[in-house]
Amino acid sequence: MTGPETIVVRTGTANLASVLAALERLGAPARPSNDPTDVERAERLILPGVGAFGMAMDRLQADELVEPLRRRIEAGKPTLAICLGMQLLFDRSDESPGWTGLGVAPGTLRRFTGNVRIPQMGWNRIVAENSCRILTGGYVYFANSYRATQTPPGWSAATADHGGAFLAAIERDAVVACQFHPELSGSFGLALIRRWFSIGGASC
Amino acid sequence: MLTVRIIPCLDVRDGRVVKGVRFQNLRDAGAPAELAAEYERQGADELAMLDVSATPEGRKTAVQTVKDVRRVLAVPMLVGGGVRQSEDAAALLDAGADKVSTNTAAVERPELIDEMAARFGSQCTVLAIDAAEFEGRFEVVTRSGTHRTGSDAVAWARQGAQRGAGEILLTSWDRDGTRSGYHLELIERVADAVPVPIIASGGAENARHLAEAVRAGATGLLAASIFHDADLTVAELKRDLRSLGVEVRP
Numbered sequence: 001m002t003g004p005e006t007i008v009v010r011t012g013t014a015n016l017a018s019v020l021a022a023l024e025r026l027g028a029p030a031r032p033s034n035d036p037t038d039v040e041r042a043e044r045l046i047l048p049g050v051g052a053f054g055m056a057m058d059r060l061q062a063d064e065l066v067e068p069l070r071r072r073i074e075a076g077k078p079t080l081a082i083c084l085g086m087q088l089l090f091d092r093s094d095e096s097p098g099w100t101g102l103g104v105a106p107g108t109l110r111r112f113t114g115n116v117r118i119p120q121m122g123w124n125r126i127v128a129e130n131s132c133r134i135l136t137g138g139y140v141y142f143a144n145s146y147r148a149t150q151t152p153p154g155w156s157a158a159t160a161d162h163g164g165a166f167l168a169a170i171e172r173d174a175v176v177a178c179q180f181h182p183e184l185s186g187s188f189g190l191a192l193i194r195r196w197f198s199i200g201g202a203s204c
Numbered sequence: 205m206l207t208v209r210i211i212p213c214l215d216v217r218d219g220r221v222v223k224g225v226r227f228q229n230l231r232d233a234g235a236p237a238e239l240a241a242e243y244e245r246q247g248a249d250e251l252a253m254l255d256v257s258a259t260p261e262g263r264k265t266a267v268q269t270v271k272d273v274r275r276v277l278a279v280p281m282l283v284g285g286g287v288r289q290s291e292d293a294a295a296l297l298d299a300g301a302d303k304v305s306t307n308t309a310a311v312e313r314p315e316l317i318d319e320m321a322a323r324f325g326s327q328c329t330v331l332a333i334d335a336a337e338f339e340g341r342f343e344v345v346t347r348s349g350t351h352r353t354g355s356d357a358v359a360w361a362r363q364g365a366q367r368g369a370g371e372i373l374l375t376s377w378d379r380d381g382t383r384s385g386y387h388l389e390l391i392e393r394v395a396d397a398v399p400v401p402i403i404a405s406g407g408a409e410n411a412r413h414l415a416e417a418v419r420a421g422a423t424g425l426l427a428a429s430i431f432h433d434a435d436l437t438v439a440e441l442k443r444d445l446r447s448l449g450v451e452v453r454p
Contacts, residue, residue, distance in 0.1 A: 015298070015300075015301075015302065015324075017271075017274055017297070017298060017299060017300035017301075018274065018281075018300060018302060021277075024275070025278065050324065050325050050327060050328060051324060051325040052325060084325075116206070117399060117400060117401045117423055118399055118400065119326060119327050119370045119401070120206060121206075121209075121327070121370065121371055121423070121424070122206045122207060122208075122249065122250075122401070122424065123207045123249055124205065124207065139207065139453045141249075141280055142206075143280075143302075143303075143327040143370075144327065145326070145327075145370075162205075162206060183278070184278065184280045184302060185279075186278050189278065190278060
């Protein structure tokens with residue numbers, strides 16, 4: 001696969017190696033950056049994230065990436081948010097009370113409840129709504145303690161179960177936000193990234 | 205519902221995979237990236253890589269080995285061995301590890317767990333515990349099982365989870381390499397004590413052993429010798445587990 005460069009946002013708390021390795025396997029040129037202009041203008045952008053909600057938002061604020069991210073997601077430009085990256089799209093998280101997220105998807109992240117081990121660590125089966133273009137059903141790898149449960153208006157969702165139903169991923173236009181790690185979800189995850197590449201019009 | 209994870213483990217020294225019975229009598233069993241790719245092909249849900257190098261040079265090699273494995277591996281990678289400070293964990297994560305485990309260093313300085321969890325998140329922070337049974341009590345052992353710490357393994361697991369470890373990698377020293385089954389009582393006691401996931405390790409020979417560990421409370425199942433000797437592929441093991449009623453990823 002060739003095509004335009006993919007910018008991988010360097011959030012500081014995230015481990016980029018697995019994401020970059022996945023893109024390399026797909027033959028997609030990629031570059032880590034935390035430059036606001038890159039984030040705003042990138043043909044394709046991946047927002048990874050590992051760590052705490054508040055710390056990641058602080059970093060995005062300090063790097064002046066909040067507005068560029070909001071604008072490109074609102075515009076439906078090709079953006080793939082992963083794990084904490086997905087959570088940052090929402091208003092708030094119980095993980096970091098007092099912090100606000102990007103707020104492009106309404107809702108608050110809450111900790112898993114019920115008779116389950118937390119963090120959710122492992123492969124779970126997701127089911128995608130028919131309206132999804134990029135998300136499909138299958139097994140994917142999760143590593144999270146907080147999750148959203150209500151599909152934001154205007155988005156299509158894939159759901160899974162861990163002590164109750166939760167949002168495994170949402171998509172709108174060329175924006176996909178995955179609570180799971182497509183880059184660690186074997187051939188299923190790579191196929192998902194490839195579909196995301198094809199939606200934005202890049203050659204595959 | 206979350207499926208049970210099958211986690212082949214590669215013991216790596218100076219860039220080569222070795223396998224030991226009770227961590228000693230190590231013998232060469234292949235190149236890490238080759239084995240890792242083969243395991244993923246067979247259906248491994250995650251890969252564990254334990255660096256058993258004894259020298260600083262060996263540790264540097266381990267970072268390169270993680271890079272080599274990451275290039276071919278599209279499932280999660282847990283890396284442990286020789287992590288003395290959060291900087292060591294950072295180097296392994298940068299190289300491509302998804303989770304890093306700490307063992308002896310955390311016993312000697314428990315704050316290491318807090319530091320790793322604060323810096324990388326609980327999801328990246330795994331506490332590896334080697335436990336041995338002495339008169340009905342499980343004690344933490346370190347330095348490849350040669351040193352008794354006097355600490356209670358169940359209490360240590362609880363403390364580790366409270367300090368921010370997102371997972372416990374629980375090895376029974378009594379069972380490691382024996383192929384006599386996981387130590388179920390050890391798994392049960394730790395599973396009752398902590399809310400985080402537990403990877404059971406030490407003693408697995410067949411699917412029945414794995415199914416027993418799941419019932420005891422493990423959500424991840426680590427095994428080395430079954431796979432290295434090609435007694436059973438991951439796919440065969442999963443097929444057997446399914447027939448025993450354990451849900452695994454197809």
